Amino acid sequence: MPEFEQWDIVTGVGLTALGVAAGRALETERADRLVSDPWADAFLAEADAPVPVPRRRADVARLSAVARDMWTSMADYLGVRSQFFDRFLMTAAVGGITQVVVPAAGLDARAFRLEWPPGVELFEIDQARVLEFKDGVLDRLGTRPRCGRHLVPVDLRDDWPAALRDAGFDPGRATAWLAEGLLPFLPAAAERLFFDRISRLSAPGSRLAAEHLAPSVRPLVEDPAFRAATRALGVDLADLWHFDGKADPGGALTADGWDVRSVPAHQVAAAYRRELHGVMGRTVEHSRFLTAER
């Protein structure tokens, strides 16, 4: 028996990967899109979700007012978040970093949708059943990655550095790390260990990007209206997110020799001429995007 609770793409934490894929699918339909992710719709088409997950903006219009607000504001935010981290990874790769690791990759299709320079090797870490679903869909589409791609099916509370090495990761090479849509799911001790392990695996020249949701969001997340809204995603995020004992990871990263920058998500949105409204807009008033170099 696996030591940690397992989920697939339509249960528990796994369902959140489908939710953010829906956000990207909806954003992809916009003329002024900040991300173009045609694979998101392919994943949604094959997943048998327990709640209506919209694939098109027309589907959103048919949902309840609460669900409409959730999906619309989610898509707006996902556009901003995707664009910011796409730019981070492309800057790192064009700057010569050829090893990329995406912990909690979920249905992230960056290996397929970004134009990587030659020589890039990208590692996707997530639970086994999430990666199995993803690869099944991509195989049936016959789509090919635009970089070397390695799957690492392991729980992030387990010995994932060993699994990453077994998959071909080289700690002697500079790496670009991306933790997007992950940190709230990790309890405080697991989050500290996560960054500690990344620091130990990061050669000089490595870079790191992470989305950080501050514990100040807690009253909002525990509000009954917010909990009702997240049920449109098929989960109760208040049950899945952890805030107890958490500090801004920037402090520990700085102590570990990283040069850290942090920008509020709303400031990034404004730079992209996108206003964040609705339930996700209020949530990500507590969200910052961290980038760091070593």
Ligand SMILES: C[S@@+](CC[C@H](N)C(=O)[O-])C[C@H]1O[C@@H](n2cnc3c(N)ncnc32)[C@H](O)[C@@H]1O
């Ligand atoms: C909100 S999704 C984000 C997925 C992806 N980063 C994106 O932005 O599209 C959260 C992902 O974190 C993964 N995840 C959360 N906790 C995990 C853990 N302990 N081990 C492995 N994966 C985990 C889930 O399986 C899911 O795919």
